[in-house]
Amino acid sequence: MALNAVADNGEAIGRGRLIGRMAGTLKIDAEVVEAAPAELTAAGLLEETPGGTSRVGFTPAGRHRHHANRAGIADITARLYAGLPAEDLAVAGRVLTEVTARANAVLAGS
Numbered sequence: 001m002a003l004n005a006v007a008d009n010g011e012a013i014g015r016g017r018l019i020g021r022m023a024g025t026l027k028i029d030a031e032v033v034e035a036a037p038a039e040l041t042a043a044g045l046l047e048e049t050p051g052g053t054s055r056v057g058f059t060p061a062g063r064h065r066h067h068a069n070r071a072g073i074a075d076i077t078a079r080l081y082a083g084l085p086a087e088d089l090a091v092a093g094r095v096l097t098e099v100t101a102r103a104n105a106v107l108a109g110s
Helices: 002-008 015-026 036-042 060-081 086-108
Strands: 012-014 046-048 055-058
Touching: 002 012, 002 015, 002 036, 002 055, 002 060, 012 015, 015 036, 015 055, 036 046, 036 055, 055 060
Parallel strands: none
Antiparallel strands: 012 055, 046 055
């Protein structure tokens, strides 16, 4: 998830924004994900970006890992959805969108 957030933000993101995005998406406290940037940096997937702000970006290994993850997910997704009628996929998409909206509303009220 952290690698996707970095990629979605142009391959570099502020630490605070990364933590906020992960916590918001996962619906958990920011403290739970605060270690993620440091762990990914230690693993050689992210690095501090040049400049005075607290930003992290991909290393070449991180970029490669992200692309490999995305390719693997795309392959699995294509196989899972293969042969399903387009109208069934459209209905499923609408239902999942509504269920997600309801879940977000319930969790926001907790």
